[in-house]
Amino acid sequence: MTDDKSKEKPVKKPRVLDRKTQEARRRFLRSLGLAAGVVSASLVGFIPVVRGYNPRLRPPGALAEDEFLASCIKCGQCIQVCPVEAIKLTDIMDGFGNGTPHIDARAQACDFSCDGLQCVLACPTGSLSHDTNYPHQVRIGFAELARPDLCLAMQGKGFKGRIRDASFKGLFRYAELNRWQPLPVRGQEFDREICDLCIVHCPIEIRRNQCEAGHPPADDPNQCPPSRAIGLEPVEGGGMRPVIYEGCVGCGACEMVCPVTPAAIVVDMTKNADTVTA
Amino acid sequence: MKYLVESFMQLLGRAPTKPEKDDITPAAQEIHFYKRGQKLDMDEVRRLHDEKQGKNKWLKRRWATLLFVNLLFVVSYYFDIQLLEGALTASRFLGFHMADLNSALQVMLAFKTVLINLLIGTVTVFVLWFLVGGRSFCSWVCPYHLLSEWAEKIHLWLAQKKLVKDIPFHRAIRSVFYVIFALLAFATGYTVFEAISPTGIVSRAIIYGPSLALLWVLFLLLFEIFVSRRAWCRYVCPIGITYGVVGLLSPMRVTYVLEDCKHEGDCRKVCLVPHVLDVTIKGRATDTRVPVGADCTRCGMCVDVCPTNSLRYEFSWLEQLK
Ligand code: SF4
Ligand code: SF4
Ligand code: SF4
Ligand code: SF4
Numbered sequence: 001m002t003d004d005k006s007k008e009k010p011v012k013k014p015r016v017l018d019r020k021t022q023e024a025r026r027r028f029l030r031s032l033g034l035a036a037g038v039v040s041a042s043l044v045g046f047i048p049v050v051r052g053y054n055p056r057l058r059p060p061g062a063l064a065e066d067e068f069l070a071s072c073i074k075c076g077q078c079i080q081v082c083p084v085e086a087i088k089l090t091d092i093m094d095g096f097g098n099g100t101p102h103i104d105a106r107a108q109a110c111d112f113s114c115d116g117l118q119c120v121l122a123c124p125t126g127s128l129s130h131d132t133n134y135p136h137q138v139r140i141g142f143a144e145l146a147r148p149d150l151c152l153a154m155q156g157k158g159f160k161g162r163i164r165d166a167s168f169k170g171l172f173r174y175a176e177l178n179r180w181q182p183l184p185v186r187g188q189e190f191d192r193e194i195c196d197l198c199i200v201h202c203p204i205e206i207r208r209n210q211c212e213a214g215h216p217p218a219d220d221p222n223q224c225p226p227s228r229a230i231g232l233e234p235v236e237g238g239g240m241r242p243v244i245y246e247g248c249v250g251c252g253a254c255e256m257v258c259p260v261t262p263a264a265i266v267v268d269m270t271k272n273a274d275t276v277t278a
Numbered sequence: 279m280k281y282l283v284e285s286f287m288q289l290l291g292r293a294p295t296k297p298e299k300d301d302i303t304p305a306a307q308e309i310h311f312y313k314r315g316q317k318l319d320m321d322e323v324r325r326l327h328d329e330k331q332g333k334n335k336w337l338k339r340r341w342a343t344l345l346f347v348n349l350l351f352v353v354s355y356y357f358d359i360q361l362l363e364g365a366l367t368a369s370r371f372l373g374f375h376m377a378d379l380n381s382a383l384q385v386m387l388a389f390k391t392v393l394i395n396l397l398i399g400t401v402t403v404f405v406l407w408f409l410v411g412g413r414s415f416c417s418w419v420c421p422y423h424l425l426s427e428w429a430e431k432i433h434l435w436l437a438q439k440k441l442v443k444d445i446p447f448h449r450a451i452r453s454v455f456y457v458i459f460a461l462l463a464f465a466t467g468y469t470v471f472e473a474i475s476p477t478g479i480v481s482r483a484i485i486y487g488p489s490l491a492l493l494w495v496l497f498l499l500l501f502e503i504f505v506s507r508r509a510w511c512r513y514v515c516p517i518g519i520t521y522g523v524v525g526l527l528s529p530m531r532v533t534y535v536l537e538d539c540k541h542e543g544d545c546r547k548v549c550l551v552p553h554v555l556d557v558t559i560k561g562r563a564t565d566t567r568v569p570v571g572a573d574c575t576r577c578g579m580c581v582d583v584c585p586t587n588s589l590r591y592e593f594s595w596l597e598q599l600k
Binding site: 027028030031034035038039041042043045046049066067069070071072073074075076077079080081089091092093095096097098099122124125126 | 355363364365367368369370375377378381382385388389390391393395396399445446447448450451454455458459462466467468469470471472473474478479482485486489490491493494509513514
């Protein structure tokens with residue numbers, strides 16, 4: 001009996017955890033791995049934001065970029081109301097900006113043809129600030145004659161024919177042709193002695209002209225922009241230069257209709273609600 | 279109260295606890311006692327089970343609802359009829375603001391401002407989902423849920439062929455994610471979770487057209503097919519917790535009726551959150567009728583599959599809270 005007992009005395013085995021504990025441990029470590037994986041995947045979104053890989057024009061009334069990204073709930077209601085479909089969604093390449101709205105002015109600028117800043121009214125979060133009531137209060141960016149040597153007016157040249165190539169789908173509301181419906185820009189024939197397409201398409205200039213003629217938009221004098229946005233000024237040695245004034249809202253209509261490629265006039269994204277206070 | 283605590287703790291990731299004898303009502307104890315001696319007649323269970331097979335009443339209704347809601351956004355946009363504008367994250371239904379509770383929370387944490395329209399939307403949506411059961415958002419509306427259900431079918435088929443094996447994680451990890459994403463939103467000022475939420479990505483893709491972000495969703499689905507069954511909804515998605523909390527006291531429940539249950543466990547095999555069905559294990563039910571816990575998505579898979587109709591939908595104010 002005693003002999004037996006001493007025989008049975010457990011030989012010192014390497015400590016083996018029972019299966020259940022082992023599995024629980026593994027599961028715990030796996031779960032940590034999952035957490036690390038998902039969190040790092042989500043943080044990859046930081047890179048494009050911090051690096052500013054994709055500077056974007058935001059819709060009218062947008063708060064400063066940081067606040068905009070914080071507050072936009074990514075619902076796209078602003079997209080749905082725009083009559084010219086100027087607003088598009090950004091994609092995953094924008095990191096945390098994924099799903100937020102932006103405007104690609106060269107493809108389709110905001111021409112305020114909705115009249116009432118519909119996107120601002122649609123926004124449920126105030127990312128497009130409800131303090132913006134009139135087009136002239138908007139600061140999407142600021143136009144700039146980025147390629148003066150390409151500009152036709154600078155060379156003293158005119159423009160005859162249709163703007164851009166056949167694939168261009170941009171819309172613009174030519175109020176004198178159709179008060180309600182934006183029309184394809186490609187559908188219009190132009191014949192200008194000196195190219196001034198950017199000026200005649202500027203929604204701010206158009207509104208100022210309407211006001212000067214005594215017909216403010218919607219018969220509301222508040223709609224009248226207080227300062228000019230763009231105009232042609234003669235340059236020394238011939239030619240005319242499109243000059244941007246402080247009334248420019250950066251809507252990008254000028255960039256959209258600029259007949260040369262690439263556009264001579266573009267919206268400067270560094271000057272927007274962040275940097276210019278209206 | 280004990281019921282509520284248990285329901286909440288399960289939602290956060292604690293494994294279900296066995297009830298003490300004192301917590302079981304005499305009526306339930308009697309049934310448990312009576313059943314203890316019974317042997318499970320597998321043939322009868324199979325027969326009852328086969329009788330119900332393939333009807334999938336609730337599955338059909340649910341998929342129809344889910345598709346209807348998501349397509350309503352699309353139809354409303356394309357025909358410009360202003361029925362339901364926006365996307366799942368925030369919308370307007372006939373002009374009334376609606377906001378997804380989790381998205382609204384993320385925005386408020388990041389923006390650190392309570393926005394009035396968002397608040398209106400949040401309250402409306404809260405009341406709505408409180409009435410219809412909290413996580414019923416998941417199985418009746420969330421478009422990722424549907425994709426993930428299909429991925430799950432593939433996973434189960436592969437698993438049956440022994441080609442893949444479900445690798446489980448600890449469920450409490452979802453609560454950890456909840457806290458991490460809340461802190462990230464608050465600390466960085468960006469709605470970090472929203473950028474990777476498949477719910478938002480899929481919803482926007484349906485309405486505004488496909489995006490590259492869908493590749494991320496595809497990756498998640500592949501992960502669920504080959505690695506871990508329903509991983510995103512089970513272990514990650516904070517939306518599930520948000521709506522789970524909304525549904526804690528919700529009158530809309532799947533209720534478990536002890537009497538006829540055979541305890542064979544078919545229901546636990548089909549459930550997205552099988553821990554809530556631990557009440558159906560022999561000897562676990564604390565009463566003759568027990569509303570299933572808050573983590574339940576009210577999907578009705580168990581209702582469809584239960585051979586004895588021991589699980590059913592019920593709309594009643596919780597008596598457990600007495
Ligand atoms: S303000 Fe411009 S971008 Fe906004 S809805 Fe009107 S036209 Fe579209
Ligand atoms: S409506 Fe406002 S919250 Fe919605 S996507 Fe547009 S900017 Fe973002
Ligand atoms: S847990 Fe998240 S992803 Fe899954 S169904 Fe619910 S909301 Fe959708
Ligand atoms: S308990 Fe039933 S209704 Fe609830 S999630 Fe599970 S299968 Fe669906």
